[in-house]
Amino acid sequence: MRVAPLARPTLAAVLAVAALVGTPRAAAAFCRTTTCRPEKDPENCKKDTNGCSTKGNPLIWPTSCVSFAMDKGLTRFLPPELTIGPLANAFASWQEAICPDGKKPSIAFVMPKEPVSCSEPQANTNGPNVNIVFFRDDFWPYRGIDGTLASTTVTYDTDGTIWDADLAINAASNPLTTSTTNVKYDLESIVLHEVGHFIGLNHSDNGEAVMYSSYSPGSVSRKLQADDLKALCTVYPSTRAATCNPTPRGGQATSCEATSTGSSSGCALSSEPVAAGTTGGPSLFALGSVATLGLGMLLRPRRRHRRAAPSSHR
Numbered sequence: 603m604r605v606a607p608l609a610r611p612t613l614a615a616v617l618a619v620a621a622l623v624g625t626p627r628a629a630a631a632f633c634r635t636t637t638c639r640p641e642k643d644p645e646n647c648k649k650d651t652n653g654c655s656t657k658g659n660p661l662i663w664p665t666s667c668v669s670f671a672m673d674k675g676l677t678r679f680l681p682p683e684l685t686i687g688p689l690a691n692a693f694a695s696w697q698e699a700i701c702p703d704g705k706k707p708s709i710a711f712v713m714p715k716e717p718v719s720c721s722e723p724q725a726n727t728n729g730p731n732v733n734i735v736f737f738r739d740d741f742w743p744y745r746g747i748d749g750t751l752a753s754t755t756v757t758y759d760t761d762g763t764i765w766d767a768d769l770a771i772n773a774a775s776n777p778l779t780t781s782t783t784n785v786k787y788d789l790e791s792i793v794l795h796e797v798g799h800f801i802g803l804n805h806s807d808n809g810e811a812v813m814y815s816s817y818s819p820g821s822v823s824r825k826l827q828a829d830d831l832k833a834l835c836t837v838y839p840s841t842r843a844a845t846c847n848p849t850p851r852g853g854q855a856t857s858c859e860a861t862s863t864g865s866s867s868g869c870a871l872s873s874e875p876v877a878a879g880t881t882g883g884p885s886l887f888a889l890g891s892v893a894t895l896g897l898g899m900l901l902r903p904r905r906r907h908r909r910a911a912p913s914s915h916r
């Protein structure tokens with residue numbers, strides 16, 4: 603179920619994902635991020651007993667395949683050969699999951715063939731875009747418990763359609779590791795959680811879920827749990843009517859410096875509808891088999907709390 607090298611055109615279709623049937627409690631635990639943001643509008647954006655927003659439009663990618671790129675600089679704290687695999691694995695785990703109908707979810711990921719240089723969240727309403735995964739090696743701009751480990755910025759339309767998502771990893775404050783021994787802050791575990799936000803999921807109150815709000819330093823959590831699969835397969839069922847269009851709105855950008863006009867920076871962005879562009883970006887190749895995909899405004903660092911102390915938020 604993991605993908606190893608990035609360059610593989612298809613992922614090994616393994617999947618031994620266990621049954622998705624959780625307990626009734628677990629089944630109800632997952633939450634979707636919506637266009638109604640309690641932190642911005644606590645009066646109107648109410649939550650249910652699971653902590654899920656009950657207002658607003660749930661976020662979702664409209665296409666069945668979403669592109670993402672890794673900033674070519676990666677991080678100076680880990681060698682590239684140990685960094686790319688965990689990042690790819692994290693995306694592949696969501697993509698290669700098997701839903702209760704025996705099929706994969708209707709969302710897959712592809713990567714641009716061209717290298718991308720971008721280390722800021724950006725969502726450009728007037729030009730090409732890139733869904734970027736990047737490390738912050740020297741400075742982590744988010745304060746407080748939110749975003750201690752990572753931050754995912756999702757940009758969407760008012761109907762909940764996601765059109766850009768950027769994932770920042772905090773290498774400045776945390777010693778990231780990739781081995782299953784001597785674990786400090788496991789890179790794949792952290793990114794696996796963030797990819798859940800990337801596709802529109804919010805935190806779950808199920809303590810076993812990858813989408814639970816915190817990570818215990820020293821732990822490894824690289825496998826989606828029943829609650830995560832329930833979320834994934836509910837939002838992106840194999841039967842969803844979605845086509846594969848991985849080209850970002852406005853075209854595929856190969857840098858963010860040149861496309862920062864009108865962008866968000868990890869905070870709310872009042873998005874304006876923009877015509878879907880196809881300004882000849884670089885072609886994309888499949889990271890894995892393709893499945894399905896949509897856009898809105900926002901995002902923010904998300905956090906997690908996990909059972910034991912100490913915990914770190916992400």
Ligand SMILES: [Zn+2]
Nearest residue numbers: 904905906916
């Ligand atoms: Zn989170």
